Amino acid sequence: MAANRDDWDLVLRNYAVRARPEEISPNVCLCHTDTSIVIHDRYPKSIYHFLVLPRPIPGFIDVDELTDLRTLFKCGREKAKKVLDGLAEEAAKLKKEMEENMLQHNKFKWDIWIGFHPVPSLKHLHLHVMSADLCSDAMKIKKHYNSFHPQRGFFLHLHEVLSWFEAEPSFYARKIQLKPSTYEPLLKHDLECFHCNEEFKTMPKLKEHLQEEWDTIAARERPIWARKKAARKRAEEKKQAAEKARAHGADEGHGNDKGEGASKKRASQSDDDAEPNTKRARTSESLPEDEAGGSATEPET
DNA sequence: GTTCTAGAAC
DNA sequence: GTTCTAGAAC
Ligand SMILES: [Zn+2]
Ligand SMILES: [Zn+2]
Numbered sequence: 232m233a234a235n236r237d238d239w240d241l242v243l244r245n246y247a248v249r250a251r252p253e254e255i256s257p258n259v260c261l262c263h264t265d266t267s268i269v270i271h272d273r274y275p276k277s278i279y280h281f282l283v284l285p286r287p288i289p290g291f292i293d294v295d296e297l298t299d300l301r302t303l304f305k306c307g308r309e310k311a312k313k314v315l316d317g318l319a320e321e322a323a324k325l326k327k328e329m330e331e332n333m334l335q336h337n338k339f340k341w342d343i344w345i346g347f348h349p350v351p352s353l354k355h356l357h358l359h360v361m362s363a364d365l366c367s368d369a370m371k372i373k374k375h376y377n378s379f380h381p382q383r384g385f386f387l388h389l390h391e392v393l394s395w396f397e398a399e400p401s402f403y404a405r406k407i408q409l410k411p412s413t414y415e416p417l418l419k420h421d422l423e424c425f426h427c428n429e430e431f432k433t434m435p436k437l438k439e440h441l442q443e444e445w446d447t448i449a450a451r452e453r454p455i456w457a458r459k460k461a462a463r464k465r466a467e468e469k470k471q472a473a474e475k476a477r478a479h480g481a482d483e484g485h486g487n488d489k490g491e492g493a494s495k496k497r498a499s500q501s502d503d504d505a506e507p508n509t510k511r512a513r514t515s516e517s518l519p520e521d522e523a524g525g526s527a528t529e530p531e532t
Numbered sequence: 533g534t535t536c537t538a539g540a541a542c
Numbered sequence: 543g544t545t546c547t548a549g550a551a552c
Pocket of ligand 2: 351352353532
């Protein structure tokens, strides 16, 4: 079962066909259902980067039909829709967890992209669910960058793919061909920042700029989320104080039933715990609990 | 998908 | 001389 030079493109399929996904290393596989599994991208191209893989289902869909988007559409419109809806549902759950993790570890949350590559390198359909930053050590070459640029056209957003089902039959028919020749040239496009469209001549320059873009957003957003958190905390304290006062009043029977609790805290403080904006907290891709430094063999894309 | 590295670009 | 890209991988 050695990972030969010849089967590098089967990594994802090998996960998808596992009868017991729970036996896959937790450093690789986050969670699974009867119809899908969620794994870490082994070479994440953003701060958060996951893949949702559909599992073959006896009597419904087999592994050959799940090679990529093109083979999925070839096996029928209704079948394709069911698989995509299933992936969408899983991605929505994952997105929510990612946002919670962002707030917890980065003190703010930012956009999340959900989509496919029309011409994938690895076999087996995989839905990318990734944070919108493209800041990562594994982001190295132009092809990587353009394949995830949200407006380049190569990255097919899930909502876009789903919209094909609502379009004219001729449009649908054309889209589901997913011809490599229409997509591959997009990967050669000049390097442009997806935030501000500035052009860069080399990847290192672009990467430096992308980091600055993210730092700027973080510095802008963190104080906002810190204030929200502080407001929630105050509201909770006020509520608890009110309950305590009510209970106390009932016990002693000396309540002046004005309904208003005792809490009158007026924090003149501007911000409880506004983080210093310079912070570059960079939580890794592990979601459920912290567990950086995973060294297991995670899948690549 | 990545790694490795020749040679282009600066 | 160093940085960076891009094509082969038996
Ligand atoms: Zn920019
Ligand atoms: Zn891929």
